[in-house]
Amino acid sequence: MFKTRNNNRTLPGKSGRPALNRLVGRLPLFLLAAGLCCLAETACKSPKPVATRQSFRQVYSIKDSTLLEQRADSLFYSAERSKILGDYRTAITQFSDYLRLKRNNPTAYYELARLFIEVRNPGYALAFARKAVSLDGSNKWFQITLADAFGVNVQFDSAAVVYGHLATAYPANDEYLYNKGMFLSKADKSEDALAVFDSLETKVGVIEELAFQKQRLYLKLNRMEDAAAEVHKLINQNPDEVRYYIILGDIYNSNDRVEEASAIYNEVLQRDSANPRALIALSGYAKKQGKHDLYWSYLTRAFANPDYSIDEKVAYVYPYLQMQGVDSSKLREGLQLSQLVIEAHPEEAKAYALQADMFSQAGMLDSALVDYNKAVTLDSTRFTVWYQLMWIYSRKEDSNNLLKVSSIVTERFPREFMGHYFKGVANFLLQNYPASIDALNIALQTGNGNGDKNTRADVYSLLGDAYHATGQHQQSDSSYDRALALKPDDALVLNNFSYYLSLRGEQLNKAESMSKHSLELEPESTNFMDTYAWILFRMARYEQAREWMEKALQSKEARENPNMLEHYGDILFNLHEVDKALEYWQLAKQKGANSTGLTRKIAEKRYILATERE
Helix, strand or coil, X not given: CCCCCCCCCCCCCCCCCCCHHHXXXXXXXXXXXXXXXXXXXXXXXXXXXXXXXXHHHHHHCCCCHXXXXXXXXXXXXXXXXXXXCCCHXXXXXXXXXXXXXXXXXXXXXXXXXXXXXXXXXXXXXXXXHHHHHHHCCCCHHHHHHHHHHXXXXXXXXXXXXXXXXXXXXXXXXHHHHHHHHHHHHHCCCHHHHHHHHHHHHHHHCCCHHHHHHHHHHHHHCCCHHHHHHHHHHHHHHCCCCHHHHHHHXXXXXXXXXXXXXXXHHHHHHHHCXXXXXXXXXXXXXXXXXXXXXXXXXXXXXXXXXXXXXXXXXXXXXXXXXXXXXXXXXXXXXHHHHHHHHXXXXXXXXXXXXXXXXXXXXXXXXXXXXXXXXXXXXXXXXXXXXXXXXXXXXXXXXXXXXXXXXXXXXXXXXXXXXXXXXXXXXXXXXXXXXXXXHHHHHHHHHCCCCCCCHHHHHHHHHHHHHHHHHCCCHHHHHHHHHHHHHHCCXXXXXXXXXXXXXXXXXXXXXXXXXXXXXXXXXXXXXXXXXXXXXXXXXXCCCHHHHHHHHHHHCCCHHHHCCHHHHHHHHHHHHHCCCHHHHHHHHHHHHHCCCCCCCHXXXXXXXXXXXXXXXX
């Protein structure tokens, strides 16, 4: 019934707008460059002209009163047309030009006030509204606009005063009294607002919107009983409206009046046995009392109800994601609730995404994939779901599906960093190195995720690997350097970069330093030991190389690694232990080593330099 002021309301025709031919004013004696605020007789420090100098000359060059009248009318109706078309800036300019001809027309000031409310310039809106009322204080539309302008300037007290005057002048219009109460409420004058609403209730009787406003004010004043009394009025007036009982129960619940709240919620269930609000509230009470079966019964009944908002259900279930790590029973409960959400909302993508999140968090990746794929089938606009699919496929090292999904993502979400990154990963794993390089470079150019230095470091690291695989050593080295500049303690990058340098016999001191640092970070890594030994070997520090290689070969896994066995044979040969070197070369070949020159090493019983292997 009651509405606060609608800012889009326009002035009615003949009854509200003074006739234009009775509002001819003197030509103003100031320039438009003095600013719109000066038109409203307010101060401004740095005004900006709205019209051009040419339009100024056109307005002021009119000498004939008839032509001036025609020009004014034309400007006014052009401004009205611009306003209707939504071109508020042009309308402001046209009304301003009009005011140079008809300076004392309150309607034009009113229109400018409303326009400045629309373009969110509260200061100008208030100035022009004041001017309109000062010229014609009897027009109710001007008064309403003044109240609106006070409102957008957060001067709620003043807005309430204006509506108070309107309520006195127009006692039959209950909306004015209601708006006075609303502005008093916004001004934190709760007692005064209640007095206004009480007087309005005396006039119009018990009305839902009015009762709810009073209820909120009573709660704000910590007068719970009075707030409940307002809702009781509504119940007495309409005892079949379940919504009122829920509101009353919530009032008792928020004030820890558990017995009264429980009684109300149970009464709700007598009228609506599947009411989710009542069921959720009662499930909470049962849980606090340790009545798990009753708690679960109430909860599952609520979740089975399709009228219970899916967003509220999702919000309820998500804490189970964190709890399932410390309490396995929470996983079971969370999955049961997720399944109920799917059953109640079978066409909602977020229902499947919720269950997929539960599976993913529990490490049940195959089940998660089924639900994530169902979710994107129902709604393909959610990047977060696509991301989860890419993440799982990468974790499962399912390169083909990762490439398929990431290709879709890069088309649908070209500005999403992770789509290009995962596309680069998939192509790298499939040995499509040029495509991997292209995707990773695009990832670095996108905005999302580009600010995370750890993520950018990962991209540069993978780029280093891809460039190395294509023999683009300069780009590879540059990428590794950039990765380490962002993440200097990335042990894997330190190892790979140093190993590739040693294979080429370049920057061996730098390679030795990086490899040593990787071992400081991960001292038990046999792969890193092998790299360090190989670099020492390339530096002709054979005894040290032997020491680190033998340390690595203490691991059973290392003794099964053909490359490590061949490296050890190379070291032994350069320490003049030819027979033992030959033994390890043969063992490496038995384990599957296929490096260039291994066959020649065995046949010729000598170490073959890389330059000799071609």
